[in-house]
Amino acid sequence: MSELERRIGGEMPGGWDGIREDLLRRASDEALIDLAYERHESPFGDLLVVAGEEGIVRIALGAEPEEVVLRDLARRASPRIARTGRTPIAVARSQLDAYFEGDLREFDLPLDWRLTRGFRREVLRETAAIPYGATASYAEMADRAGSPRAVRAAGTALATNPLPIVVPCHRVLRSDGKVGSYLGGTSMKESLLRLERERAGT
Amino acid sequence: MTGKSRDDPGGTGPPPFESALERHGPRVHSWLVARVGPDRAEDVFQETMLAALRSWHRAESGSVRSWLFTIARNKAIDEVRSAGRRPAPEGEVDSWPSAAVADGIEDPVWDEVRGLPEKQKAAVTLRFRGGLTHREIGTVMGISEAAARRNVFEGLRALRERMDDE
Numbered sequence: 001m002s003e004l005e006r007r008i009g010g011e012m013p014g015g016w017d018g019i020r021e022d023l024l025r026r027a028s029d030e031a032l033i034d035l036a037y038e039r040h041e042s043p044f045g046d047l048l049v050v051a052g053e054e055g056i057v058r059i060a061l062g063a064e065p066e067e068v069v070l071r072d073l074a075r076r077a078s079p080r081i082a083r084t085g086r087t088p089i090a091v092a093r094s095q096l097d098a099y100f101e102g103d104l105r106e107f108d109l110p111l112d113w114r115l116t117r118g119f120r121r122e123v124l125r126e127t128a129a130i131p132y133g134a135t136a137s138y139a140e141m142a143d144r145a146g147s148p149r150a151v152r153a154a155g156t157a158l159a160t161n162p163l164p165i166v167v168p169c170h171r172v173l174r175s176d177g178k179v180g181s182y183l184g185g186t187s188m189k190e191s192l193l194r195l196e197r198e199r200a201g202t
Numbered sequence: 203m204t205g206k207s208r209d210d211p212g213g214t215g216p217p218p219f220e221s222a223l224e225r226h227g228p229r230v231h232s233w234l235v236a237r238v239g240p241d242r243a244e245d246v247f248q249e250t251m252l253a254a255l256r257s258w259h260r261a262e263s264g265s266v267r268s269w270l271f272t273i274a275r276n277k278a279i280d281e282v283r284s285a286g287r288r289p290a291p292e293g294e295v296d297s298w299p300s301a302a303v304a305d306g307i308e309d310p311v312w313d314e315v316r317g318l319p320e321k322q323k324a325a326v327t328l329r330f331r332g333g334l335t336h337r338e339i340g341t342v343m344g345i346s347e348a349a350a351r352r353n354v355f356e357g358l359r360a361l362r363e364r365m366d367d368e
Contacts, residue, residue: 001330004361007311008330013235013243016228023223023248032255033219070218079216080258082223 024084034078036086039066040093043100044188047165051088052077055110058162059092061184076115096165102199105132107166119145120157127158130171133200135193137175159183165192216261226267227251230274233332236312237278239299246281250274268338271328275342298323314364321345322357329354 001009027033035057037050045062048069057077060069073081088110098104116124122145130136136144142154158169164183170192174180182189230250234243250273254261261269282297298316315323321343328339339350 004311004358004365005330007309008315008326008361009333010232010236010309010331012228012232013240016231019231019244019247020223020227022244023251026248027252027255030252032252037220067221070221074216074218079218079261080255081218082220 024082027082028084028086033080033082033084035073035081036084036089037081038083038085038089038093040096042096044184044191047096049089049092049096050081051086051092052112052114055088055112056092056163056166057112058115059164059166061164061188063184092166099165100195102195105199109166111163111166115162116157116160119147119150119153120160122146123154123157124161124163124167124169127161127169127172128167130168132168133196135171135173137173138180139175141172168192171196214263216258217263217266219255219258222261222266222270223251226270229331229333230270233271233327234274234278236315236327236331237275237298238281242281242285246274246277249281250277253277265341268334268341271332271334271338271342275324311361311365314361317364318357318360321353322360325350325353326357326361 024033028036035050035052037048037058040047040049042062047062048058048060048064048066049056050058050060050069050073058069058073060066070081073079092107092109095104095107095109099107113121113124123141126141126144127136138155138158139148139151141158142148142151145154145157147153158172159181161167161169161183164170170182170189172180179186179189179193227247231243231247234246234250237243238246250270253273254270315326318326324343325339328334328342329336334342336351336354337347339354340347343350343353345353
């Protein structure tokens with residue numbers, strides 16, 4: 001690029017953050033943002049907490065790249081998604097902090113289940129009922145969701161849980177006692193189970 | 203971020219608004235600063251992005267940048283027209299901000315840019331301030347890619363001659 005071309009380009013005007021903030025405030029007031037999200041720092045890397053008007057739609061763990069999560073949401077829920085605050089997100093964030101500190105056993109959040117349906121949703125609803133500090137097997141979850149033989153399908157439901165941590169798929173283990181896979185990594189799953197075991201006894 | 207190209211030509215359907223805002227928003231705003239002046243740029247930018255959001259279902263991942271600039275250009279023309287109804291210093295509908303209005307764009311090159319014919323002015327600023335390709339400039343201005351390229355080229359040549367005369 002020549003000197004002249006560079007000079008026409010000029011400096012980027014300042015104040016972008018404020019401009020962005022004003023825009024998203026106006027867009028939210030006009031109900032033009034269907035999904036809002038924020039990044040949330042956790043002991044397991046940055047989480048994404050996504051909310052619609054009704055409640056929390058999605059929690060993404062650190063292992064999932066933000067751009068991939070956004071594109072998936074654009075396709076499956078709405079592309080009118082922006083990084084901005086919203087009441088359910090603030091509530092979820094403070095409960096997540098308390099949970100990671102070991103000070104919260106049950107999440108009390110409005111959940112929006114739109115990203116899951118049918119048998120998978122049944123499995124996840126049953127998973128949400130597993131108490132703090134307890135565990136269940138994939139086979140048990142298939143059974144509780146009404147299809148005892150659909151163990152693999154139950155595994156898929158848990159592996160594609162749009163609301164991890166809050167819907168505690170980490171409490172579902174393999175029948176042979178091994179922890180099994182986890183979207184956030186096996187070590188995160190083990191850490192969450194350890195935290196809950198320690199706190200459940202107190 | 204994935205390794206996909208920034209406009210993801212393979213993608214169909216609307217991209218996430220957040221991705222488009224972060225990738226293209228600052229450039230759209232920067233171009234509007236040149237087009238309507240720093241005082242009005244933010245309002246026109248907000249109008250542009252709100253209009254885009256209202257029709258976001260029509261956005262396409264592969265062409266979202268030229269689509270946003272097209273809306274910005276139309277909003278800028280609306281803004282200049284409505285300002286023209288007020289007792290404005292400029293009489294002409296397509297007029298760009300005078301040096302006095304465009305406070306904050308201090309490089310003297312801008313006095314020369316303002317002196318270019320309308321099409322060259324638009325093409326040169328869309329190219330170097332907006333960061334658009336010739337094809338995208340053609341889309342925004344409703345002309346062919348070749349015509350867009352020619353306008354950029356001729357605009358630059360005229361600017362070089364004027365700057366050399368100083």
